[in-house]
Amino acid sequence: MLIQILLILGFVLAFAVTWRRFRQNVISISEALLWSLLWLSGIAVTLIPKITERLASLFGVGRGVDLVLYLAVAIQFFLIFKLFILNEQTERKITNLVEREALSQIKKDSDPKNQSIV
16 A cells, blocks of 8 residues: 555656646657656556556456566667667767867968967
């Protein structure tokens, strides 16, 4: 019973944070709705654990907990892949920015108009 209360509190907190991040324009409405669906599903499964058992039998998995763990691992792999791609894009943008700035500085330094007589 205590674990159910803690899980529900955690899901409610995650739900609230999701919509706060949406109001701050950090995530889009579609992302907020997707995450909200996940948090509400977590609450539903916590309150009615038989849901996972029924879904597990539909997918041919032995126990409901196993289905939840399989889905959690799959979602984590997807999110890690997404973060990897975003990191690579950010690194490329930073590299391009630094290259442009360096070339700009070289042109500026080699311009005779900018040379001062000491």
